Amino acid sequence: MSYIELHQVAKTYVTKSGTVTALNSIELAIESGTIFGIVGYSGAGKSTLLRLLNGLEQATEGSVVIDKQLVSSLKGKDLREFRKGIGMIFQHFNLLWSRTLLENVALPLELIGVGKAERLEKARELLALVGLEGREEAYPSQLSGGQKQRVGIARALATEPKLLLCDEATSALDPQTTSETLALLADINKKMGVTIVLITHEMEVIRTICHKVAVMEQGKIVEMGDVINVFSRPKKEVTKRFVQQETVPDGGQQVDILKELAKNYPEGKIVKLTFTGERAQTPVISKLIRHTDVDVNIIQGQIQPTQTSSIGTLVLELLGNDDELLKAIDILNTQGIGVEVAEYE
Numbered sequence: 001m002s003y004i005e006l007h008q009v010a011k012t013y014v015t016k017s018g019t020v021t022a023l024n025s026i027e028l029a030i031e032s033g034t035i036f037g038i039v040g041y042s043g044a045g046k047s048t049l050l051r052l053l054n055g056l057e058q059a060t061e062g063s064v065v066i067d068k069q070l071v072s073s074l075k076g077k078d079l080r081e082f083r084k085g086i087g088m089i090f091q092h093f094n095l096l097w098s099r100t101l102l103e104n105v106a107l108p109l110e111l112i113g114v115g116k117a118e119r120l121e122k123a124r125e126l127l128a129l130v131g132l133e134g135r136e137e138a139y140p141s142q143l144s145g146g147q148k149q150r151v152g153i154a155r156a157l158a159t160e161p162k163l164l165l166c167d168e169a170t171s172a173l174d175p176q177t178t179s180e181t182l183a184l185l186a187d188i189n190k191k192m193g194v195t196i197v198l199i200t201h202e203m204e205v206i207r208t209i210c211h212k213v214a215v216m217e218q219g220k221i222v223e224m225g226d227v228i229n230v231f232s233r234p235k236k237e238v239t240k241r242f243v244q245q246e247t248v249p250d251g252g253q254q255v256d257i258l259k260e261l262a263k264n265y266p267e268g269k270i271v272k273l274t275f276t277g278e279r280a281q282t283p284v285i286s287k288l289i290r291h292t293d294v295d296v297n298i299i300q301g302q303i304q305p306t307q308t309s310s311i312g313t314l315v316l317e318l319l320g321n322d323d324e325l326l327k328a329i330d331i332l333n334t335q336g337i338g339v340e341v342a343e344y345e
């Protein structure tokens with residue numbers, strides 16, 4: 001059994017203007033120790049899913065099982081105990097401004113009745129773990145956004161949770177601080193074996209630290225798998241748009257970037273190749289030139305690291321007669337790499 005299992009989960013809200021389906025037919029299994037990303041645009045249902053995982057809300061249908069416990073069956077002391085095993089990190093940090101960093105980190109322990117000396121010692125250790133040694137007596141207002149999030153992470157770890165839920169944890173941070181915060185989370189996952197489930201609308205977050213990803217749209221999971229596979233061969237339109245967020249400079253606003261490129265290169269055929277780590281060694285282009293009568297121009301290329309490997313993309317213009325172009329595309333299709341051919345108007 002997986003650490004987290006959702007089976008046929010639905011969540012509806014009854015509002016004055018009618019019933020809203022926030023989640024529908026969710027099937028999800030997350031193994032212990034994984035960094036699992038959930039990506040989707042606003043309103044896709046990500047926050048609702050996170051609230052079901054921490055027991056703040058109950059599913060309308062289906063079952064949510066975490067660490068062999070059916071979340072809907074937990075009450076009183078059991079529910080409190082369950083929630084102690086889950087740490088939460090928020091976009092806006094949710095720190096108490098009138099308390100020092102040490103007191104902020106110690107708060108979850110204070111709430112469950114841990115004695116003062118013990119909780120302050122633990123908080124001190126955690127602040128050191130997140131790189132804030134020596135700042136124990138500072139107040140949140142004296143910190144940068146990245147430092148505040150470090151305090152948030154330290155606080156989330158206070159009860160030694162097995163599961164860390166991150167709600168858009170880096171959305172309020174600049175790119176440099178985002179990278180540092182993600183590196184810290186990846187480090188915590190590795191060192192402590194904590195399972196991390198994060199929700200985000202940024203594909204960069206998924207690429208850099210997640211092992212697995214689920215893409216949500218309109219309350220459903222529309223695509224799910226290893227990050228490297230979903231990135232290199234996105235199937236659904238929404239996933240393609242998220243992947244483009246990263247690979248094109250305008251943030252993926254254009255739905256079909258290849259089509260745009262094709263307009264600029266009317267003589268040839270535009271193809272985009274996507275390689276994952278181990279395939280990057282395959283001599284694809286030399287094969288193409290040896291076996292067909294096409295000329296190849298390289299238009300764009302880039303390599304992006306992921307948590308476990310790397311993803312390369314290469315956009316080529318192929319020039320030749322129709323038969324040779326078809327042959328070239330056939331060859332590309334047999335190389336075990338992602339091949340996308342631009343559609344011409």
Ligand SMILES: Nc1ncnc2c1ncn2[C@@H]1O[C@H](COP(=O)(O)OP(=O)(O)OP(=O)(O)O)[C@@H](O)[C@H]1O
Nearest residue numbers: 013015020022040041042043044045046047048049
């Ligand atoms: N308490 C609620 N009452 C009524 N409708 C709700 C409630 N919470 C969420 N919804 C609706 O459920 C759907 C999913 O919302 P949810 O907040 O889970 O999406 P999201 O992907 O997290 O979006 P965002 O990133 O904007 O928070 C939306 O249509 C939303 O309006």
